[in-house]
Amino acid sequence: MPGLGPLWLSVKLGLISTAILILFGTPLAFWLSRTRSHAKTVIEAMVALPIVLPPTVLGFYLLILLGPNGLVGSYWVKLTESTLTFSFGGLVIASILYSMPFVIQPLQNAFESIGRGFVEAAETLGARPLDVFFTVILPLSTRGFLTAAIMGFAHTLGEFGVVLMVGGNIPGQTRVISIAIYDHVEALEYAQAHVLSGLLLAFSFTCMFALYFINGRLRHEH
Amino acid sequence: MNTDAGHVTAALSRPDFTLDVDIKVPSHGVTGIFGASGCGKTTLLRCIAGLERDARGSVGFNGQLWQDSENFVSPWQRPVGYVFQDARLFPHMTVARNLNYGRRRSAPLPELSSPEQIIDMLGIGHLLDRKPAQLSGGEQQRASIARALLRYPALVLMDEPLANLDAARKQEIMPFLDRLHANLQVPMLYVSHSLDEMTRLCDHLVVMQSGRVLGQGRLHDMLMRTDLPILGGGEASTVLDVRVLDYDPHYQLSRLQFAGGEVVVPGRHGDHSCPLRLRIMASDVSLCRERPRSSSILNILPAVVESRQAEAGGYVLVQLRVGEAKLMARVTLKSAEALNLIQGQSLFAQIKSVAVKNSAEQTAIDNANAEA
Structure with missing residues (x-):
């Protein structure tokens, strides 16, 4: 029986990076849905990059950026006296970038589909922009938030290439489930690989099923 | 301001x-x-x-x-x-x-x-x-x-x-x-x-x-203007504010009072003294010099000519005063000359049909015909 540590580590990584992405992705997605700025297209393209970029490329740049001599990494060393690469913190940063499009895009779509109509109605009823956001836009974007959270979480769970590049394989620190499966196969421990793969498969299916099920229910409600 | x-x-x-x-x-x-x-x-x-x-x-x-x-x-x-x-x-x-x-x-x-x-x-x-x-x-x-x-x-x-x-x-x-x-x-x-x-x-x-x-301007004045083609191209009309006086269940007619007298319209329209609005198209008003003795038209009101104005297509728009109220009639140029319409002249206006506005019983085509 393989240790379930890697599974727990993956879940923890997924939860933390999804939470951070939702928190900071919401204002960005909202801005993208409303702005007429020329910068919009550039930022949309940057957000979408991780979809097309091989994870190794993303991982390579992150390794350089987050490494002890890198722009971000050296600053981190000064601040905390530990390195970002080959640490859980580094994995969180990598996951946030890697899963960003899967959170931002559903949110942006949800915000765009609300349109100006309800916002104008709320404004003429005396609601200020932030008030409108929390009382009208957020509740009407429930499905978008659900999709964003589950997609971001599930995508982080399945990440492999980026983790391998910036995280290495430190048990309890950076040895997430996909890396553990790879290790077991390398060592010809197929039984353990089966257990972990089966767990990940079941878990991913449950996530997707929940997403489509709840989405269907919400669609009937409105 | x-x-x-x-x-x-x-x-x-x-x-x-x-x-x-x-x-x-x-x-x-x-x-x-x-x-x-x-x-x-x-x-x-x-x-x-x-x-x-x-x-x-x-x-x-x-x-x-x-x-x-x-x-x-x-x-x-x-x-x-x-x-x-x-x-x-x-x-x-x-x-x-x-x-x-x-x-x-x-x-x-x-x-x-x-x-x-x-x-x-x-x-x-x-x-x-x-x-x-x-x-x-x-x-x-x-x-x-x-x-x-x-x-x-x-x-x-x-x-x-x-x-x-x-x-x-x-x-x-x-x-x-x-x-x-x-x-x-x-x-x-x-x-x-x-x-x-x-x-x-x-x-x-x-x-x-x-x-x-x-x-x-006031709705009543605006609807009488003929210089606003958007209002219907010469489709001038008069709006009268009226009150319900009573309802005759036998003939199913309501008697309404306005500043110039009384009009009768078919159907029951609101309660006693309930304010209503009538719209009378100028083309639904015809003019006679003497009060017609027998006519199928119920609403015949004494009127005084205030002014007349030629319209395209051989028509004349006549502005009338009925008591305190105003009314407009649209007649052919030929009729206007035959009647010899001049300012201050007294005659009788026959209203062929009256449209009753704001009535709870109004039908989709709210055009009530006042002919018996």
């Missing part, structure tokens, strides 16, 4: 459209903004509400400046109640929560009706626990009107609230608008391209074309 009347000016310039209007909004009653689609009626309301941020010019109301070249009062700070063509009720809230949305964000005005009165006036008390998706189009629009009124606005803006409803739903909602008209203590701007709605609901009329004001 006059204290008892709002004064609204708004200007907006876009590549394909220019709006430049200056209208008076009397402090009481309903002011209709009438015009064909695309004339800028809706844009004008949106400017007043602050929903068009790139509008130039100034928007002011009752002495308050809402917008000019340096200032812009945000829409949430303008005391307007906006009713959109599509009701725009928030789909995730019940009707009750929709109604409370504006109310919680506004300072209540003691002179306005209480929430209970407004809910009662619009007949939505039984719908409070429902979600908007469970309401009919007419019910949604009634809830949306109540929501706008519960914002306790100083000015109510209605943007074609009936345009998305079918004829039956319009008839269902009209009596509620009549009640609103009778009970509303703040001025209202009502945008529509239906002259029928205007005649029924409005006290004042602003006629717009291509972003400009063609004319404005």
